[in-house]
Amino acid sequence: MNYRFSKTLEAFSSSAVREILKLTQGSSIISFAGGLPAEEFFPIDAVKEALARVMEGGTSAMQYGLTEGYVPLRQSICKRMAAKGMNVTPDDMMLTTGSQQTIDLLTRIYVDEGDVILVERPTYLAAIQVFQARGARIVSVQSDRHGMDLDDLAAQIREHKPKMVYVNPNFSNPAGRVWSLERRQGLLEACRSNDVLILEDDPYGELRFGTTEVLPSIFSLDQHPEGSCVVYTSTFSKIVAPALRTGWVMGDRSVIRAIAQAKQAADLQSSTLDQQTLYQLMEHFDMDAHIELISTEYEKRMQYMVQLLREKNWPGVVWNDPQGGMFIWLELPPHIDTQALLPTAVQHGVAYVPGVSFYADQPLRNTMRLNFTYSSPEVLKLGMERLDAVLKPVLAGTSSL
Amino acid sequence: MNYRFSKTLEAFSSSAVREILKLTQGSSIISFAGGLPAEEFFPIDAVKEALARVMEGGTSAMQYGLTEGYVPLRQSICKRMAAKGMNVTPDDMMLTTGSQQTIDLLTRIYVDEGDVILVERPTYLAAIQVFQARGARIVSVQSDRHGMDLDDLAAQIREHKPKMVYVNPNFSNPAGRVWSLERRQGLLEACRSNDVLILEDDPYGELRFGTTEVLPSIFSLDQHPEGSCVVYTSTFSKIVAPALRTGWVMGDRSVIRAIAQAKQAADLQSSTLDQQTLYQLMEHFDMDAHIELISTEYEKRMQYMVQLLREKNWPGVVWNDPQGGMFIWLELPPHIDTQALLPTAVQHGVAYVPGVSFYADQPLRNTMRLNFTYSSPEVLKLGMERLDAVLKPVLAGTSSL
Numbered sequence: 079m080n081y082r083f084s085k086t087l088e089a090f091s092s093s094a095v096r097e098i099l100k101l102t103q104g105s106s107i108i109s110f111a112g113g114l115p116a117e118e119f120f121p122i123d124a125v126k127e128a129l130a131r132v133m134e135g136g137t138s139a140m141q142y143g144l145t146e147g148y149v150p151l152r153q154s155i156c157k158r159m160a161a162k163g164m165n166v167t168p169d170d171m172m173l174t175t176g177s178q179q180t181i182d183l184l185t186r187i188y189v190d191e192g193d194v195i196l197v198e199r200p201t202y203l204a205a206i207q208v209f210q211a212r213g214a215r216i217v218s219v220q221s222d223r224h225g226m227d228l229d230d231l232a233a234q235i236r237e238h239k240p241k242m243v244y245v246n247p248n249f250s251n252p253a254g255r256v257w258s259l260e261r262r263q264g265l266l267e268a269c270r271s272n273d274v275l276i277l278e279d280d281p282y283g284e285l286r287f288g289t290t291e292v293l294p295s296i297f298s299l300d301q302h303p304e305g306s307c308v309v310y311t312s313t314f315s316k317i318v319a320p321a322l323r324t325g326w327v328m329g330d331r332s333v334i335r336a337i338a339q340a341k342q343a344a345d346l347q348s349s350t351l352d353q354q355t356l357y358q359l360m361e362h363f364d365m366d367a368h369i370e371l372i373s374t375e376y377e378k379r380m381q382y383m384v385q386l387l388r389e390k391n392w393p394g395v396v397w398n399d400p401q402g403g404m405f406i407w408l409e410l411p412p413h414i415d416t417q418a419l420l421p422t423a424v425q426h427g428v429a430y431v432p433g434v435s436f437y438a439d440q441p442l443r444n445t446m447r448l449n450f451t452y453s454s455p456e457v458l459k460l461g462m463e464r465l466d467a468v469l470k471p472v473l474a475g476t477s478s479l
Numbered sequence: 480m481n482y483r484f485s486k487t488l489e490a491f492s493s494s495a496v497r498e499i500l501k502l503t504q505g506s507s508i509i510s511f512a513g514g515l516p517a518e519e520f521f522p523i524d525a526v527k528e529a530l531a532r533v534m535e536g537g538t539s540a541m542q543y544g545l546t547e548g549y550v551p552l553r554q555s556i557c558k559r560m561a562a563k564g565m566n567v568t569p570d571d572m573m574l575t576t577g578s579q580q581t582i583d584l585l586t587r588i589y590v591d592e593g594d595v596i597l598v599e600r601p602t603y604l605a606a607i608q609v610f611q612a613r614g615a616r617i618v619s620v621q622s623d624r625h626g627m628d629l630d631d632l633a634a635q636i637r638e639h640k641p642k643m644v645y646v647n648p649n650f651s652n653p654a655g656r657v658w659s660l661e662r663r664q665g666l667l668e669a670c671r672s673n674d675v676l677i678l679e680d681d682p683y684g685e686l687r688f689g690t691t692e693v694l695p696s697i698f699s700l701d702q703h704p705e706g707s708c709v710v711y712t713s714t715f716s717k718i719v720a721p722a723l724r725t726g727w728v729m730g731d732r733s734v735i736r737a738i739a740q741a742k743q744a745a746d747l748q749s750s751t752l753d754q755q756t757l758y759q760l761m762e763h764f765d766m767d768a769h770i771e772l773i774s775t776e777y778e779k780r781m782q783y784m785v786q787l788l789r790e791k792n793w794p795g796v797v798w799n800d801p802q803g804g805m806f807i808w809l810e811l812p813p814h815i816d817t818q819a820l821l822p823t824a825v826q827h828g829v830a831y832v833p834g835v836s837f838y839a840d841q842p843l844r845n846t847m848r849l850n851f852t853y854s855s856p857e858v859l860k861l862g863m864e865r866l867d868a869v870l871k872p873v874l875a876g877t878s879s880l
Contacts, residue, residue, distance in 0.1 A: 081676070081731070081734065082589070082674065084590055086587055087737050090588075090737070090741060114542060117538040117541065120538045120541040126534050133530065136523065139722055140521040140721070141515065178744075179745060186485065186487055190485045208744045211744055273483065305480050319542070320543045323747075323749065330482070332482060339491035340612070342605070343608045344580060345577055345579050345580040347724070348724065349749070349750040352753070
């Protein structure tokens with residue numbers, strides 16, 4: 079049999095990084111690569127209790143349900159979103175298999191081959207994959223720690239007439255960036271006056287450290303939801319548990335309806351058991367206290383990793399000080415290619431994601447993303463020692479790449 | 480905001496039928512439209528026990544897992560498939576969010592815009608939607624109750640050089656067809672010698688009535704899995720519970736790998752909780768006895784619906800006698816358009832799926848699909864009385880459509 083794969087497959091096939099990182103699974107390699115929550119804080123007892131309540135409810139958790147998702151959970155999410163200034167009804171939103179599915183489905187119903195999508199620089203790698211697979215042209219906008227540069231944004235909109243902008247305004251993946259209010263408003267105005275749809279992807283917004291200011295979502299700054307140029311998505315993956323695979327998306331009803339049509343063809347619906355479990359959790363478990371707990375613990379881990387970075391005192395290496403989220407973004411001296419260095423690191427028993435994966439174009443090859451949420455302090459320490467053993471000679475110029 | 484949806488959306492937007500059927504949800508309308516299992520036979524106690532075992536296992540059911548799915552469940556499925564003559568390892572297969580997702584992902588990695596896909600006549604409506612959304616050209620092959628007509632198949636392959644054939648060889652949706660061994664072998668030979676990929680979709684194969692012969696899957700007739708021109712998919716939706724949203728797909732490793740890459744972009748992975756629950760069920764629950772139980776009950780319901788059909792004695796109306804599966808396929812006199820009749824039926828409190836939805840081209844508008852598994856005998860009786868009230872005047876020519 080001579081297999082004749084589609085053009086689309088080529089867009090998926092380029093990741094050597096993924097193959098290397100696969101080697102780290104189930105091994106003794108310390109991985110700072112994934113975006114995994116700490117397992118020791120999963121609310122396992124509360125989930126058990128929630129499951130018991132679900133099963134008391136009889137067979138409804140077993141039957142086919144609505145493509146848009148379990149209505150009571152949608153109502154609970156609407157209540158939670160309203161407290162953040164986003165007023166929508168269950169008809170203006172739906173549930174997906176994590177926010178990754180929102181990115182995929184919205185792209186399918188909104189973007190044609192050749193359409194331009196603007197992204198931050200750097201941006202979430204799995205969004206790039208979705209956009210590439212769709213045959214979109216991805217153009218990155220100059221960005222700093224406050225968000226996209228509004229002048230460059232205006233220039234790119236003029237030049238490329240984009241269909242969509244994809245942004246991560248809170249503790250962005252990978253750069254840990256928080257968009258300023260001014261940039262949020264600026265993006266909104268530029269997009270509204272040019273009919274550009276904004277996909278606001280907010281998986282980390284609730285993992286806020288210390289006294290970091292709460293900024294309004296771009297969706298809440300716009301009219302919402304009717305006629306909004308913002309589609310907002312978030313997820314339970316980072317605040318409860320990823321394996322329950324439940325995200326949500328909110329927006330104008332015509333957009334939600336279109337996403338639901340695409341979802342029906344894609345998988346009919348997501349897991350009802352997961353959705354009913356999350357509903358019971360939201361009703362009977364103190365979600366806010368839990369989020370405060372994990373945010374506090376993650377902040378401690380972040381501070382410890384930053385402390386270790388300071389102690390290592392690597393010449394020419396700089397990083398952000400994350401105000402939330404899951405990642406530290408490292409910039410190394412320009413001559414270091416972190417992708418070329420990855421196999422050596424894996425040999426030394428430590429893994430990271432090379433920054434190259436997060437750029438739509440002209441990558442800064444001397445960057446890397448480190449996750450600080452998954453590893454305990456002991457493991458963080460050991461992993462940083464291993465990374466030190468890899469980086470020291472390269473930084474000192476005594477080892478070539 | 481002026482929304483500019485993609486071309487793809489148009490492929491999803493055509494279903495007036497879906498909108499009408501939506502009205503039936505949560506109402507007192509008796510629906511023979513869905514493909515829903517009977518809720519009263521869901522193995523709820525066994526699922527409770529399985530969930531308890533999963534939660535005893537600690538936090539692993541909560542963390543991100545492999546895109547390909549939970550390995551122990553894949554091993555259990557491989558064992559079960561081996562007993563049916565399909566020998567694959569967990570690396571030659573993966574889990575999806577129901578077999579619907581297999582159809583979608585395989586189409587994305589294998590089919591380009593303009594490629595031809597051959598289908599049965601009639602065929603599964605949600606497969607048509609996926610193929611249309613992809614921009615494929617769908618060509619139907621003349622089919623009778625034994626499967627595709629092999630002469631027409633050969634002619635269509637010569638004329639259209641298709642990339643893929645989609646078939647439902649056991650108790651097909653909607654026609655309840657069982658492919659003969661000769662047709663299975665004929666399809667395989669024609670496809671193998673022309674490099675046409677076969678997607679063998681087998682959700683109903685285990686819902687077998689009475690002494691109906693077990694025929695080998697097309698996948699098992701080919702070399703398997705390496706170099707096979709068959710990709711096989713099935714699901715737990717019909718034999719355990721749809722809401723657990725777990726299907727599987729088996730095939731050549733290069734195809735499985737490509738599907739996994741597409742799945743990673745689509746939703747990262749399906750629900751681990753569902754997968755671990757199904758694994759515990761397969762280990763500690765007598766799945767075969769359960770399948771025998773529901774098959775027996777479904778056969779009784781089918782026989783009762785057939786008995787009611789005979790009693791109604793509608794002139795010029797014929798149907799298949801299902802040997803398994805979930806549907807009776809009705810052909811009415813040629814002047815009756817079942818789609819035009821649907822609003823009247825819904826007004827009378829009964830729903831079905833008009834046959835037009837199951838044709839890629841040149842639909843037989845005088846057909847309808849009736850589900851017999853979901854409704855209890857009492858409800859079946861009442862629903863058929865309502866349908867009788869709608870059909871009698873139309874069949875007698877005393878009411879126009």
